[in-house]
Amino acid sequence: GQQLNQSPQSMFIQEGEDVSMNCTSSSIFNTWLWYKQDPGEGPVLLIALYKAGELTSNGRLTAQFGITRKDSFLNISASIPSDVGIYFCAGQRNTGFQKLVFGTGTRLLVSP
Amino acid sequence: DTAVSQTPKYLVTQMGNDKSIKCEQNLGHDTMYWYKQDSKKFLKIMFSYNNKELIINETVPNRFSPKSPDKAHLNLHINSLELGDSAVYFCASSHTSGGVETQYFGPGTRLLVL
Numbered sequence: 001g002q003q004l005n006q007s008p009q010s011m012f013i014q015e016g017e018d019v020s021m022n023c024t025s026s027s028i029f030n031t032w033l034w035y036k037q038d039p040g041e042g043p044v045l046l047i048a049l050y051k052a053g054e055l056t057s058n059g060r061l062t063a064q065f066g067i068t069r070k071d072s073f074l075n076i077s078a079s080i081p082s083d084v085g086i087y088f089c090a091g092q093r094n095t096g097f098q099k100l101v102f103g104t105g106t107r108l109l110v111s112p
Numbered sequence: 113d114t115a116v117s118q119t120p121k122y123l124v125t126q127m128g129n130d131k132s133i134k135c136e137q138n139l140g141h142d143t144m145y146w147y148k149q150d151s152k153k154f155l156k157i158m159f160s161y162n163n164k165e166l167i168i169n170e171t172v173p174n175r176f177s178p179k180s181p182d183k184a185h186l187n188l189h190i191n192s193l194e195l196g197d198s199a200v201y202f203c204a205s206s207h208t209s210g211g212v213e214t215q216y217f218g219p220g221t222r223l224l225v226l
Contacts (some may be wrong), residue, residue, distance in 0.1 A: 003154065031212075042116075042202050042217030043155070050212060086153055092213070099168050100215065102155040 004089055004103035012109045019076040021087060021106040029091030032065050032072040033100070037086045046087075047074070079110050115139050116218035118203050124224045125193055132189045133221045135203030143167075144186040145204040145215065146178060155202070161186055193225045 006023045013019060023032070031050055035043035047058050049065035049072060056063055062075045072089055089103035116137045125131055137144060145168075146158040160168035164180040175191045186203060200222050206215040 035217075037153075040219075042204075042219050044217070045214060048212070048214070088155065099157045099160065099170075105153045105155075 004091055004101060006087075006089055006103040006106050008106060009104070010107040010109070012111065013079055015080060015110055015112050017079050019079055019083075019108060020073065021075075021108075022071060022073045023089030023091075023103045024071045025091055025101075026070070028069040029093055029101075030069065031092040032063070033090040033092070034061075034063050034072070034074050035088045035090060035102075037088065037105075039085070043088055076108075079108075081110050081112050084108060084110050116203055116205055116216050118201075118218040118221050120221060121219065122222050122224075124226065126226055127193055127195060129193050130189070130191045131193060131223075132187055133201055133203075133223070134185070134187045135218055136185050137203075137205040137216070137218075138184065139205055139207070139216065140184075141205040141207045141216075142183055143206045143208075143213075144180065144183075145206070146186065146188050147202040147204060147217075149200040149202060149220070151199070159186075159188075190223075193223075195225050198223055198225045 004023050004025050033048050034046045037043045047063040052069050053067045054065040060077045064073045086105045088105050090100040119134045143162045145160045149155045158172045159178045161180045177189045180186045200220045202220045203218040204215045206213050
């Protein structure tokens with residue numbers, strides 16, 4: 001089955017640094033979502049994007065829906081230790097009974 | 113007041129056994145899902161139910177049989193467990209508002225087949 005490609009696969013940064021990660025697809029999605037998975041937990045929705053070119057923020061997180069509808073970016077500013085986890089992008093072609101296709105994940109480690 | 117709950121959290125069993133995982137959501141959502149997350153953390157959808165009816169069935173062996181007794185519950189029964197079934201299984205539920213669907217995940221069931 002299709003998966004979205006995320007890069008980088010993993011990042012190890014110092015507290016206070018900014019982080020950027022992206023997600024690319026060979027096909028178009030109409031909705032892009034970013035989830036975070038803490039160790040031992042299920043994914044939690046961070047940001048949802050519904051229009052090409054849309055830029056949305058949630059606290060220190062900012063995500064963009066690529067203009068081609070084949071990619072999305074997530075930035076985290078001023079990282080803190082609790083940002084540690086796996087970040088997944090997910091794409092959905094249409095709303096309503098359409099499956100989410102998940103990215104390969106970006107593991108983030110933050111050193112205090 | 114857990115939104116999406118799963119039991120058990122951990123399940124260790126022998127190859128060839130039959131086991132069930134249960135999922136309940138108290139969010140009043142109509143749609144529920146089962147996902148499988150493998151050792152490389154890849155998340156893939158397995159099934160989706162809407163109002164107790166199957167709407168998505170990915171290419172999953174027929175040893176896996178979901179059952180939805182009501183729209184708040186979606187259970188997963190696995191027959192003749194194999195080593196490759198070892199994974200974390202996540203249940204999720206979703207609602208759609210203004211044409212926008214939002215999915216909420218449970219905490220996962222960690223299945224280890226020996």
